[in-house]
Amino acid sequence: MTEPRVCILYTGGTIGMRRSPDGFAPAPGYLARQMAELVEFKNPALPDYTIIEFDPLLDSANMTPGDWVKIARRIEMEYAKYAGFVVIHGTDTMAYTASALAFLLEGLSKPVVLTGSQIPLCEVRSDGVENLITALLIAGSYPVPEVCLYFGGRLLRGCRATKINASGLSAFDTPNYPPLGTAGIDLQMNWGAILPPPAEPTQLQVNNTSCPLVGVLKLFPGIASWMVTSFLRPPLRGAVLEAYGVGSAPDHDADLIAAFAQADAQGIVIVDVTQCRQGVVNLSSYSTSAPLVRAGVLGGLDLTSEAALTKLFYLFGRGCTTDQVKQTMQANLRGELTLARPPWQRYSGA
DSSP states (O other): OOSOSEEEEEOOOGGGEEOOTTSSEEOTTHHHHHHHHOGGGGOTTSOOEEEEEOSSOOOGGGOOHHHHHHHHHHHHHHGGGOSEEEEEOOSTTHHHHHHHHHHHSBTOOSOEEEEOOSSOTTSTTOSHHHHHHHHHHHHHHOOOOSEEEEETTEEEEGGGOEEOOSSSSOOEEOTTSOOSEEESSSEEEOGGGSOOOOSSOOOOBOOOOOOOOEEEEEOOTTOOHHHHHHHSOTTOOEEEEEEBTTTBOOSSOHHHHHHHHHHHHTTOEEEEEESSSSOOOOTTSSGGGHHHHHTTOEEOTTOOHHHHHHHHHHHHHTTOOHHHHHHHHTSOSSSOSOSOOOGGGSOOOO
16 A cells, blocks of 8 residues: 555653653654654554644643544544554543544544553553554454544443543443453454444544533532532533432432523533443432433433533534434434343443
């Protein structure tokens, strides 16, 4: 091939950082120099690749929704040239970007693999070498038509992923979905869990024309209604409500419920997800959830908080009305939620 097979979009993150007087920090050109010096990246088994470095490089704590769109549009621009893409990203907000890209990249039929590391590539114990090499192999050789996240020996669906460990090398998980692949001596793909390719070839499109304001509100014992009212007001368009258990909230606080109802009347879409790491929101399970339903709150099923937030961003950003967003939030677009689960997989906790 005259063009490299894999495009690496280097947005920043720990993997390409180097030591500075203030600690590890991104450094332009440093990752490419590190990869050129490491013998592992000269192995002929690896696909050819090109590195496109973003300017400025970002610690992922500084990533914004506008950066999600910027990454998506760069993939759209380069899409025809490559067999797959690797997005190098910091771990702190990698799950948000993976979820956002899954929605933004409409018509995707090639692998897009996000990866990074907990330890910089320049350090002797860096986990970045294995993460990046395996991500390159998957992006160049495996027909996975979706946005994925590879980290710590596992390939995960991007819009199911969440960061579970701040310091461990197995930093991510998809609590309500199995891995798409695992890397041991061999790379084992779980093809039954991977989305099928499009029935007909489609052109990749990124249709978001705006960056709507969306947010996350976490319930806690004693939360005051004025706090909720202050948060749930225009120009906010959508909110993820991290509720208790299977979606419940305090039903004895009439002012709190009224704050949700007022937000719904103002056209703010509120999606209820669980604070628990695993499980499914079911707003018909407990009487404490009934006032939320009457106030217009939507059940988020088994959406992660990251997927719910980025799905709201995607739908409002492509011009959907409030009613259209409400109708679509509970529809499965990219494998982000499970509409039907076998009884033995259903969450039954209280």
